[in-house]
Amino acid sequence: MPLITSSKTQPSYDLIVVGSGAAGGQTAYTAVMEGAKVLMLEAGRNYVPESETPMFQNNSNAPLRGASTPDKPFGFYDSTIDGGWEVPGEPYTSASDDPERKFWWWRARMMGGRTNHWGRISLRNGPYDFKPRSRDGLGFDWPLNYEDLAPYYDKTEMLVGVFGDNHGLENTPDSPAGCLQPPPAMRAGEQLVRARGKKLGLPVIPIHRAVLTQKQDADVLPKKIHPNNPRAQRLLADAMRARAACFWATPCGRGCSIRANYQSTTVHLPPALASGNLDIVPNAMAREVTTDANGKATGVVYIDKTTGQEHRVRGKVIVLAASSAESVRIMLNSKSARFPRGIANSNGLVGKYIMDTVGARLTGQIPLLENIALNEDGAGGGHTYIPWWLYKEQLAGKLDFARGYHIEFQTGRHMPSMGTASGMDAYSRGSYGKKFKEDARRYYGSVVGFAGRGDMIPNDDSFCDLDPVVKDKWGIPVLRFHWKWSEHETRQAKHMQDTFAQIIDALGGRLLMKPEADGAKAIEPGGKIIHEVGGTIMGADPRKSVTNQWCQTWEVKNLFITDGGPFCSNADKNPTLTIMALAWRATDWMLAEMKKGNL
Amino acid sequence: MNAPDLPLPPRRLDRRTAIKWVMTATAAMSVLDHAAFAAAAPAAGAAKGYGTDPDLMKAWKPGEAWPLTFTASQRATAVALCDVILPADEKGPAASTVGTHDFIDEWISAPYPGHAADRKTILDGFTWLDAEAQKRFRKAFTALDARQQAAICDDVCHLPEAKPEHRQGAQFFRRFRDLAAGGYYTTPEGMKDIGYTGNVALEKYEGPPPEVLRKLGIA
Ligand SMILES: Cc1cc2nc3c(=O)[nH]c(=O)nc-3n(C[C@H](O)[C@H](O)[C@H](O)COP(=O)(O)OP(=O)(O)OC[C@H]3O[C@@H](n4cnc5c(N)ncnc54)[C@H](O)[C@@H]3O)c2cc1C
Numbered sequence: 080m081p082l083i084t085s086s087k088t089q090p091s092y093d094l095i096v097v098g099s100g101a102a103g104g105q106t107a108y109t110a111v112m113e114g115a116k117v118l119m120l121e122a123g124r125n126y127v128p129e130s131e132t133p134m135f136q137n138n139s140n141a142p143l144r145g146a147s148t149p150d151k152p153f154g155f156y157d158s159t160i161d162g163g164w165e166v167p168g169e170p171y172t173s174a175s176d177d178p179e180r181k182f183w184w185w186r187a188r189m190m191g192g193r194t195n196h197w198g199r200i201s202l203r204n205g206p207y208d209f210k211p212r213s214r215d216g217l218g219f220d221w222p223l224n225y226e227d228l229a230p231y232y233d234k235t236e237m238l239v240g241v242f243g244d245n246h247g248l249e250n251t252p253d254s255p256a257g258c259l260q261p262p263p264a265m266r267a268g269e270q271l272v273r274a275r276g277k278k279l280g281l282p283v284i285p286i287h288r289a290v291l292t293q294k295q296d297a298d299v300l301p302k303k304i305h306p307n308n309p310r311a312q313r314l315l316a317d318a319m320r321a322r323a324a325c326f327w328a329t330p331c332g333r334g335c336s337i338r339a340n341y342q343s344t345t346v347h348l349p350p351a352l353a354s355g356n357l358d359i360v361p362n363a364m365a366r367e368v369t370t371d372a373n374g375k376a377t378g379v380v381y382i383d384k385t386t387g388q389e390h391r392v393r394g395k396v397i398v399l400a401a402s403s404a405e406s407v408r409i410m411l412n413s414k415s416a417r418f419p420r421g422i423a424n425s426n427g428l429v430g431k432y433i434m435d436t437v438g439a440r441l442t443g444q445i446p447l448l449e450n451i452a453l454n455e456d457g458a459g460g461g462h463t464y465i466p467w468w469l470y471k472e473q474l475a476g477k478l479d480f481a482r483g484y485h486i487e488f489q490t491g492r493h494m495p496s497m498g499t500a501s502g503m504d505a506y507s508r509g510s511y512g513k514k515f516k517e518d519a520r521r522y523y524g525s526v527v528g529f530a531g532r533g534d535m536i537p538n539d540d541s542f543c544d545l546d547p548v549v550k551d552k553w554g555i556p557v558l559r560f561h562w563k564w565s566e567h568e569t570r571q572a573k574h575m576q577d578t579f580a581q582i583i584d585a586l587g588g589r590l591l592m593k594p595e596a597d598g599a600k601a602i603e604p605g606g607k608i609i610h611e612v613g614g615t616i617m618g619a620d621p622r623k624s625v626t627n628q629w630c631q632t633w634e635v636k637n638l639f640i641t642d643g644g645p646f647c648s649n650a651d652k653n654p655t656l657t658i659m660a661l662a663w664r665a666t667d668w669m670l671a672e673m674k675k676g677n678l
Numbered sequence: 679m680n681a682p683d684l685p686l687p688p689r690r691l692d693r694r695t696a697i698k699w700v701m702t703a704t705a706a707m708s709v710l711d712h713a714a715f716a717a718a719a720p721a722a723g724a725a726k727g728y729g730t731d732p733d734l735m736k737a738w739k740p741g742e743a744w745p746l747t748f749t750a751s752q753r754a755t756a757v758a759l760c761d762v763i764l765p766a767d768e769k770g771p772a773a774s775t776v777g778t779h780d781f782i783d784e785w786i787s788a789p790y791p792g793h794a795a796d797r798k799t800i801l802d803g804f805t806w807l808d809a810e811a812q813k814r815f816r817k818a819f820t821a822l823d824a825r826q827q828a829a830i831c832d833d834v835c836h837l838p839e840a841k842p843e844h845r846q847g848a849q850f851f852r853r854f855r856d857l858a859a860g861g862y863y864t865t866p867e868g869m870k871d872i873g874y875t876g877n878v879a880l881e882k883y884e885g886p887p888p889e890v891l892r893k894l895g896i897a
């Protein structure tokens with residue numbers, strides 16, 4: 080079974096999966112490897128990283144030297160297709176005009192979704208992150224423990240390939256031997272931050288990113304990942320052999336034609352398609368889940384964007400993996416006599432408790448890093464980070480906010496872009512001519528940018544519902560967002576600013592921007608960090624949640640949501656590794672339930 | 679994706695510039711200002727952008743995505759000023775020899791929001807520059823010798839120190855210098871000039887050598 084058009088779909092499937100990103104990719108992969116017949120619907124066009132990735136192009140080959148535009152908001156060579164903060168013909172709205180209460184929604188309409196250009200930072204949630212309410216009385220506990228998910232973190236790391244190492248730090252889990260790829264050497268600036276950070280008590284350690292620093296062991300890993308399934312082992316081994324290790328050049332956000340980093344399109348979909356159990360219809364915009372008189376899901380209605388025609392497909396189990404907010408939208412639009420408020424939404428909680436990550440940033444110029452001639456391309460993104468280091472102080476009530484953050488930072492001499500030598504008059508006192516060229520060489524690569532990424536606690540004011548008026552170009556009602564940060568987040572953002580200023584000072588650097596004293600001003604708007612989760616939260620009580628711990632909706636036994644929707648808290652750890660691990664666990668359980676005849 | 683490099687201090691933070699370091703592969707460290715896109719007026723004529731799914735594999739040249747709009751004399755002024763700001767030296771060629779002025783033409787002719795403002799800044803700046811050259815030396819800027827050109831540029835090269843009568847010129851000069859630097863340092867010659875040695879596939883990534891660590895005091 081392959082990439083097909085609408086006219087070629089089978090009369091029925093075991094699973095219909097909506098979306099082909101991290102969640103859809105993992106769900107379909109897990110299911111087809113176990114022999115289930117799966118139809119995947121993807122709203123975007125097909126995308127082929129091997130031939131479409133502008134690996135070595137330098138910015139002078141791009142219009143506007145690759146600078147961002149509304150057509151390509153993260154720059155010309157960013158791999159996002161038909162996406163960004165706005166998607167043509169597919170609006171979303173905001174309930175408030177107040178900029179602080181707006182939610183920013185980043186989407187990509189392409190095979191593989193946002194996994195083609197994500198940052199690849201892949202951190203495990205720790206034990207505290209699953210039981211936040213038990214720890215500090217705020218938000219919700221997950222209906223599962225770290226130990227429940229740990230085996231799936233192991234498998235996901237082995238499958239996608241994640242570099243990093245273990246430091247035994249609080250709530251920053253170690254991975255068992257054999258899971259992680261070796262971390263890359265630290266860049267000069269990263270080592271400097273590590274050395275100077277010590278005085279401030281900051282642990283600067285290798286970050287975990289989904290990049291292969293060496294080829295995967297195709298003789299060992301498939302057997303660990305799929306014990307007792309020789310066919311899956313063979314398919315995966317072939318797929319692993321087709322991936323190369325990182326060659327230490329070309330930014331990962333463009334995608335990776337040699338398949339050295341994780342994209343659904345280079346990691347999940349090739350072996351899944353090779354299994355013969357997966358059909359994918361691209362350009363298929365799912366509108367609603369259909370149900371029968373008993374309230375069971377029967378299939379999906381979608382618009383074929385190539386023809387504008389409506390199609391209906393049937394499946395025994397329906398999995399929404401369209402990204403958390405989009406899955407909410409599909410559910411709210413799936414109205415019937417049985418579910419007048421949208422499918423599986425009798426308690427009105429679909430769309431509630433959406434979350435993003437707290438973000439704030441500060442940059443400094445570091446004289447010690449001037450004039451260091453090195454090739455620092457490395458593995459695309461950062462090689463190091465600073466996990467949250469104040470758990471004890473926070474628990475002891477010494478901080479005025481409840482949850483932690485980690486620090487990502489960027490150093491090094493990257494491929495020149497429009498930003499490389501601009502605004503330099505701030506330190507070059509207006510030089511031009513030969514002096515300017517000397518200054519450019521001197522300051523190039525001497526700037527360090529710090530970005531905090533913090534835990535957000537779900538709140539009643541952050542949710543989405545259907546806009547009563549606005550529809551997209553296919554006539555489908557669109558989402559309306561409501562947003563508010565609490566003081567736990569804004570105070571955390573203020574703490575980030577103070578910390579970054581201290582680090583820049585410890586580096587002997589000068590600030591390039593004033594640290595913001597007001598956390599409400601320092602914090603990035605909701606959605607800007609593009610870690611949107613929640614909206615179909617999981618829980619132990621059907622009255623207070625939308626799904627159980629298996630991402631199965633309480634009300635419709637054969638309807639699952641495997642994207643970030645079921646997250647009932649949003650730890651500082653970037654969400655995607657957890658999305659994949661949860662999707663894998665949910666799909667294993669779903670297949671077992673199907674076998675038992677329970678769905 | 680791209681580097682933090684040298685972002686501007688906050689008040690002058692140019693969004694298009696700032697976005698470059700946002701694009702670190704570390705995640706969405708976004709400073710993209712949506713409002714900046716929404717508020718600015720559309721630019722040069724009815725030209726269209728390259729769309730949301732452009733060909734990333736081909737080598738684009740200024741003028742291909744939308745027409746260039748410099749007049750012959752504007753182009754000549756751009757060439758002259760590019761080379762005053764980024765002249766040839768032992769590390770690299772003069773900026774105009776690698777097409778920096780064509781890039782600036784592409785930039786100010788672009789149909790995207792924000793570019794209209796740059797268009798006005800740059801074209802008004804050319805007018806100001808020629809008027810100033812006429813006033814001081816009775817010649818066009820392009821006809822001045824190096825010393826005469828420097829006499830004007832020295833008055834406008836540093837905005838915070840510019841006299842009130844030179845403020846407009848200084849604002850123009852700062853923007854032009856940023857654009858010229860972006861245009862030049864992104865070319866293969868410019869990348870070599872600034873000391874970028876990456877974008878080549880390597881067997882191994884070794885990290886900094888001992889002498890660099892010693893210099894940093896962490897060996
Ligand atoms: C620049 C950037 C950097 C990031 N960095 C990181 C990082 O470092 N670490 C991290 O953990 N996360 C990061 N993220 C977030 C990460 O990309 C997401 O968490 C992840 O992709 C979510 O997976 P998903 O499958 O839920 O959604 P997506 O990857 O967005 O996939 C959803 C897919 O569903 C399709 N779809 C949507 N609606 C429909 C419909 N109605 N019918 C059919 N198909 C539909 C979409 O077209 C899309 O292809 C980053 C994101 C961005 C944009």
Ligand code: SF4
Nearest residue numbers: 325328329331335459
């Ligand atoms: S840095 Fe490595 S993993 Fe990232 S795109 Fe380049 S080769 Fe691929």
